[in-house]
Amino acid sequence: MNKPPKQIHLAAHFPGVNNTTVWSDPEAGSHIDFRSFVHFAQTAERAKFDFLFLAEGLRLREQGGQIYDLDVVGRPDTFTVLAALAAVTEHLGLTGTINSTFNEPYEVARQFASLDHLSGGRSAWNVVTSWDAFTGENFRRGGFLPQEERYSRAEEFLATANELFDSWRGDEIVADRATGTFLRDAKAGAFVHSGRHFDIHGRFNVPRSPQGRPVVFQAGDSDEGREFAAAGADAIFSRYATLEAGQAFYTDVKNRLAKYGRRPDQLLILPAATFVLGDTDAEASERAREVRRRQVSGATAIKHLEFVWNRDLSSYDPDGPLPDIDPHVGDTHIAEGRAQVRMYRDPLATAREWRELAAANHWSIRDLVVNTGNRQNFVGSPATVARTINDFVQADAADGFILVPHITPGGLDEFADKVVPLLQERGVFRTRYEGPTLRHQLGLAHPDDLPGEQRAAS
Amino acid sequence: MSTQTSPPSSALHLAVALDGTGWHPASWREPVAEPGSLYSAGYWAELVAEAERGLLDFVTFEDGLGPQSTHFLDPDERTDQVRGRLDAVLVASRVAPLTRHIGLVPTVVATHTEPFHIAKAIATLDHVSTGRAGLRVQITARPNEAAHFGRRTIPRIDGYESLAAREVIGDLFDEAADYVEVVRRLWDSWEDDAEIRDAATGRFIDRDKLHYIDFEGRHFSVRGPSITPRPPQGQPVVSALAHWTVPYRLVGRQADIGYVTPHHTEQVRAIVAEVRAEQAAAGRPGTPLHVFADLVVFLDSDPAAAAARRERLDALAGEPYTSDARIFTGTPAQLADLLQEWQSAGLTGYRLRPGVLGHDLSAITRGLVPELQRRGAFRRAYEADTLRGLLGLARPANRYATA
Numbered sequence: 001m002n003k004p005p006k007q008i009h010l011a012a013h014f015p016g017v018n019n020t021t022v023w024s025d026p027e028a029g030s031h032i033d034f035r036s037f038v039h040f041a042q043t044a045e046r047a048k049f050d051f052l053f054l055a056e057g058l059r060l061r062e063q064g065g066q067i068y069d070l071d072v073v074g075r076p077d078t079f080t081v082l083a084a085l086a087a088v089t090e091h092l093g094l095t096g097t098i099n100s101t102f103n104e105p106y107e108v109a110r111q112f113a114s115l116d117h118l119s120g121g122r123s124a125w126n127v128v129t130s131w132d133a134f135t136g137e138n139f140r141r142g143g144f145l146p147q148e149e150r151y152s153r154a155e156e157f158l159a160t161a162n163e164l165f166d167s168w169r170g171d172e173i174v175a176d177r178a179t180g181t182f183l184r185d186a187k188a189g190a191f192v193h194s195g196r197h198f199d200i201h202g203r204f205n206v207p208r209s210p211q212g213r214p215v216v217f218q219a220g221d222s223d224e225g226r227e228f229a230a231a232g233a234d235a236i237f238s239r240y241a242t243l244e245a246g247q248a249f250y251t252d253v254k255n256r257l258a259k260y261g262r263r264p265d266q267l268l269i270l271p272a273a274t275f276v277l278g279d280t281d282a283e284a285s286e287r288a289r290e291v292r293r294r295q296v297s298g299a300t301a302i303k304h305l306e307f308v309w310n311r312d313l314s315s316y317d318p319d320g321p322l323p324d325i326d327p328h329v330g331d332t333h334i335a336e337g338r339a340q341v342r343m344y345r346d347p348l349a350t351a352r353e354w355r356e357l358a359a360a361n362h363w364s365i366r367d368l369v370v371n372t373g374n375r376q377n378f379v380g381s382p383a384t385v386a387r388t389i390n391d392f393v394q395a396d397a398a399d400g401f402i403l404v405p406h407i408t409p410g411g412l413d414e415f416a417d418k419v420v421p422l423l424q425e426r427g428v429f430r431t432r433y434e435g436p437t438l439r440h441q442l443g444l445a446h447p448d449d450l451p452g453e454q455r456a457a458s
Numbered sequence: 459m460s461t462q463t464s465p466p467s468s469a470l471h472l473a474v475a476l477d478g479t480g481w482h483p484a485s486w487r488e489p490v491a492e493p494g495s496l497y498s499a500g501y502w503a504e505l506v507a508e509a510e511r512g513l514l515d516f517v518t519f520e521d522g523l524g525p526q527s528t529h530f531l532d533p534d535e536r537t538d539q540v541r542g543r544l545d546a547v548l549v550a551s552r553v554a555p556l557t558r559h560i561g562l563v564p565t566v567v568a569t570h571t572e573p574f575h576i577a578k579a580i581a582t583l584d585h586v587s588t589g590r591a592g593l594r595v596q597i598t599a600r601p602n603e604a605a606h607f608g609r610r611t612i613p614r615i616d617g618y619e620s621l622a623a624r625e626v627i628g629d630l631f632d633e634a635a636d637y638v639e640v641v642r643r644l645w646d647s648w649e650d651d652a653e654i655r656d657a658a659t660g661r662f663i664d665r666d667k668l669h670y671i672d673f674e675g676r677h678f679s680v681r682g683p684s685i686t687p688r689p690p691q692g693q694p695v696v697s698a699l700a701h702w703t704v705p706y707r708l709v710g711r712q713a714d715i716g717y718v719t720p721h722h723t724e725q726v727r728a729i730v731a732e733v734r735a736e737q738a739a740a741g742r743p744g745t746p747l748h749v750f751a752d753l754v755v756f757l758d759s760d761p762a763a764a765a766a767r768r769e770r771l772d773a774l775a776g777e778p779y780t781s782d783a784r785i786f787t788g789t790p791a792q793l794a795d796l797l798q799e800w801q802s803a804g805l806t807g808y809r810l811r812p813g814v815l816g817h818d819l820s821a822i823t824r825g826l827v828p829e830l831q832r833r834g835a836f837r838r839a840y841e842a843d844t845l846r847g848l849l850g851l852a853r854p855a856n857r858y859a860t861a
Contacts, residue, residue, distance in 0.1 A: 024657045032687050034555070034586045058574070060668070060685060067665045067683075074648070074663075074687045077575070080582035083551040086499065106523065106606040107571060114545035118499045118552040137681035138574045140609075173542070175486060175493035180774065182486060182493065183537040189525065200608040203533060205525045207497055207542045297660040 008393045008429050009268060009400030009442060010420075011095070012044040013053045015408040017061070017072045019304075020274060020374075022294045022406045029409050031072050034084060036409035041085045043409075044092055047416035048430050050441040051093025051124060052085065053237070053402050054078050058102055059135040061337040063303055064312055068335075070300050072408075079111045086119035093438035095124035095217060100157035101150065102130060102139045105198060108157075109164035112214040113206035121210030121437030126217035126237055129154045134336045151224040156197045158232060162213060167191040170208035170448070211437050212447040230256035233267060234444050237402060241271040241377040246397030261451070268442060273401040275378040275385060277414050288379045291406055292370050301366040304373070307341045308350050310334050318366040322358050327351050377401075385415075386422035393428070468835055470797060471748065471807025471849060473563070474509050474822060476502070477520035478540040480814040481754050481781070483528070484774040486540050490816030497544060499552050505815060506553045509560055512823025513837050515848045516561025518594050518697075518809065521546035523567050524603040531615065533602055538775075547579050554587035561845030563592035563697060568637040569630055570598070570607045576637075577644035577684055584689030589844030592695030592714075595638055597630040618702075628704045636675040638696055638712040643671035645693055646856045647683030669858040691846045692853045699752065701782060703732070710736025714851060715748040717809050719783045723799060726751065730804035746851055748806045752783040753796075756813040757821035761788045768813065783811060790825035798835060 015021040015031065022028060030036050041052050056078050061068040078096040085094060094115065098108055108125075116123040129150040136142045145153060172188040174181055189204040218229035219237040229236045230253060240249040246269075254264045276291055278284030296304070298318030306313050309327040311334060316323055327347035335341045344350050358368045378385045392398050405411025423429035434440040479486040479493055486493040495501040502519075509517050525541050527534040546564035554562055562583060566576050576593070584591035598604075604612045612630070615623035652667035671682035697715035700706050706729075709716030716733055720726040730749050737747050758764035764787045772778045779785065786793055797808055812818030830836035842848050 023655060023662055024660075032585060034588070038555075058685065059681075060683060067663070067668055069661045069663045069665045072662055073668075074653070074685060076585060076686055077578040077582040079545075079548055080551045080579045081586065083548040084555050084586040087503075087552055087555040102572070103575075104570070104607050104609070110523075110545050111548060114548045117497045117544055118548055120499070137679070139572055139680075140678040142679065168542075173494070177487045177489075177493075180484075180487060180538045182539055183541055186535040186537050188541070198608060200606055202602050202606045203525045205522070205542050206544060209497075299660040 005390075005426075005428050006393050006399070007443075008389065008423060009270060010047070010049045010429065011051045011053050011093075011270060011400070011402040012040065012049050012412050013055070013272060013402050013404040014040055015072070015405055015411060016055050017057065017075060019071050019295045019300050020404060020406055021072050021408060022291060023072050023408075024294060025407055027407050027410055031408050032074055032076060034081070037076075037081055037085055038088050039409040040412060041089050041092055043412045043416050045089045047412070047420040048433060049092060050400070051095045051122075051438055053095045053126070054082065054097060056097040056099065056128075057337060058099060058130070059138055059337050061335070062134075063306060063335045068303070070297065070303060079115060082123070083115055083118055086115070086122065091122070091433040091436070091441070093122045093124055093215070093441060094119055095126055095215070097126040097128055097219070100127055100129050100154040101145055102135065102141060105157055105160040105164060106200065106204070109161040109204065110206050112161070113165060113209045116209035116211050116214055117206070121439070123209075123211065124215035124217060124438055126219055127154055127158055127233075128219055132336065151220070151228055153197045155228055155231075156195050158216065160193045160195070160198050160200070163191050163193055164204045165209070165213040166447075167204040168206070168208040170212070173207055211439055215438050215442060215444065226253050226256060229253060229267065230262070231260050234442065235268040235270055238269055238271045241273040241398070241401065243392060243395065243397050246271060246392060247395065250396050250398065265443065266445075268399040270400050270402050271398050272404050273377040274374070274404050274406065275415065276376045277380070277382060277385060277418060279381060281380045281384050284380045284384075288376050291376070292373065295406070296366060296370045296373060298366050301369040304369045305365055306334050307338075308344050308347050308354070310347060316365060319364045322355050322365055322368065382418035382422055386419050386426070389419075390423065390426060390428050469837060470801050470805075470830070470835055471515045471750065472822070472827070472836065473516045473518060473561075473750065473807065473809040474514055474819060475518045475520065475752070475809050475811045476505055476815065477811070478526075478543065479816065480818065481811040482768070482771045482775070482779050482813040483539045484771040485814040487774050488771070488814050488816060491814065492816065493540065496540065497542070502549050503553050503556050505819060506557055506560060506562070508819055508823055510557050512827045513840060514560060514823070514827075515807065516563050516590075516592060516695075516845055518563040519546035519549050519565060521565040521567065521596075522603070523570055523598060523606055524600060530617070531600055547583060550591070551583050551586055554583065554590070557587075557590075559590070559840040559843070559848075561590045561592055561695065561848060562587055563594050563695065565594045565596050567596050567598055568634040569612075570603065570609070573637045573640035573678065574644065574680055574684070577641040578686040580641070580694050581645055581684065581686040581689040584691055584694045585686075589690035589846070591689065591691070592697060592845055593641075594697045594699065595634055595708075596699070597627070597634050599626060599630060624704070631704045631708050633675075633677045634698075635708050635712055636673070636677060638708075640671065640673045640678070640680050642693060642696070642712070643673060643857070644680070644682055644684040645689060646858050647671055648688040649856050649859050650688055650692070653687065688856065691844050692856065693846075695845050695849065695851070700733070706733050706736045707740075709733055709747070710738075710742075711740040713747065714849070715750055715807075717750050717752045719752050720800070721784045723803050726800045726803040726805060748849060749804065750807040750809050751800055751805050752809045752811060754781050754783050754785040754811045754813055755793060755818055755822070756785070756787045757790055757793060757818050757825060759789055759825070761792065764788055767817075771813070781811075790821060790829045793826055794829045794833060794835070797830070798833070
């Protein structure tokens, strides 16, 4: 008997503050004007996407002690813009990245519960942690967390927020005019949490929201990150959008669920994915090449080389050969506020490898950065892209994708108009929303309907 | 753009303070109240739409970091009044796209929150509303609210009168002044033309037009710049409720609007003089600073009906309603008389707290406003597109910009 095909989940990542976003394109609009957000969100909703996704960074990036000026800089406050988007959409989920290092559970829980009320049950929280004193300079807390403390604080932060969400059951407000009883229970919202990172007690002041708790995303990739997700997240925002790496990650994470008493369908794997469409596959490939070159200007190429070399390379010609000097290896890094520099664990080896690649291909610095940088995940005609996305999902490399267009705000339009109808024709993507809340779109149970031990564990 | 008709020079400014079903604790029991909808977007959208139909300058949204309480310092565990509320900034933002002219001023508690987060939140509210954002800054000395955060203990006070209590409160207000200073600097930390999108050099911004704010104070240090570009108004409107010298100082130093609570005309004069003195002492005598009076209002076309309504609510509550602000009960015309009398004693506007939102808000917009318009004392159309514009405040220059 044939299994029915898996249903694909699709989300839209508002173009971010890195060089994926091509701000120099004539089509590129404002990244801050609310109309850009409205256009992007309404396109996603028109295409029946599950949710919109916003990233966040709490300090402007710097390189060589100066604010990094080559990429889009600046973004709105996550909660505030999501609340406004709730007014111009009806079904689209609203996912915000919110840091567990430079916030407090009481305030964040209020904000998510409020957003959930104000959106009729469409809020989701991508829980991230910070590692750096650099970002801490903007906050009361200051300082930073050692690597090993980050997840322990994040875990306790999430557990504490869940205690706050659950401190109202949902039946406390009776508002009986005749008897004058507004609350059934004088203790509504009572909570006590005593832990290593948070020692708080009192009364939570937002009544139970439609989803009970926001949908929880996790984005980290470390072993602790995967375990954190397996224990309590509803979805993972991963970076493995190739078939083999995706399948390996998918299997690894889904296999971790059983020990928390959870089923594989209770945690969705949603990699970030870029795409370029064309009328034909050949045209799409050509466009993809052009986009990659626009994403890496000469100036950007030098800065990206500095991520590895960890020294000032501004005197080098981007159209010339790679530097002869070796990377500077040390505790401090030329680039601050940027997670990706930590990917280069052995800069000397990376530099050696890159020099060999450049020599073999006769590449300049810019050629090298263009060619070693991330290629778009899905490149092709709408039919090719629809088929590939479906193949990935049916082959358990993902449960769907969080698409990252490279143009603000129109970068999703073509996908919505051309690819989504093909997925719908294949019967693997919804033609109407499943219900009012984000949990409905994602096929996730309401927390009140989960067995008690699972609620407690998460 | 709206029609740029100037309001009459004798015009006063009107705001409404939104809180729950209204300011009387029994207001939720009125047939017109919708206590079951308090946590839905539609409820707030309707209230703000009504305020906008009445051409009001702005609405404020109350907030707090703990349950509402009748006790000045502790939770009261009462079950006969509205408890629980949504985050005010998010409510304001949720209604912003549904409105076009009215200002949106959420309450922000400085004591336990991050100035960096609030600066970008209000800047974003300003972007989302294209220039209609403000904030009302508040402090809290409640021990239970401190325990919700667990980061600091605030010495327990025994009332507002003792020297020790005033020291504690004074300290919290000093922190709030620092907080507003940080927020204001962060709003200016991007110059208006910082975004250059210069394809030739590949630069998206001119980094010389982004500024570290390098604030160092007793309670926090903040480096900056903000992650959010300068809001459309440059500086969204800052306001605070003030009952005595220390908060008057905060208003004098940092606010665009102070809400004060006089009970009679002589008090109006005295308070306005004190606020103006603080403003001068803070070295900003020429800066426009509005002084609004807060008034709780019960309005009916027949004064006896208004009084009877208030009595009925008091009976339901089991005690007479009292307030820090003067409680006005009467007709829209009588209220207009009072507003004009106090205006001539030095006030520039009012923040009205409707006793029952379902009744008294529309009495303001459909009764008081037409009455004031007849007297030439209130606008007949919105004359500006931003809150600063409605309040007659110019868009300020950026403190970091070099001429």
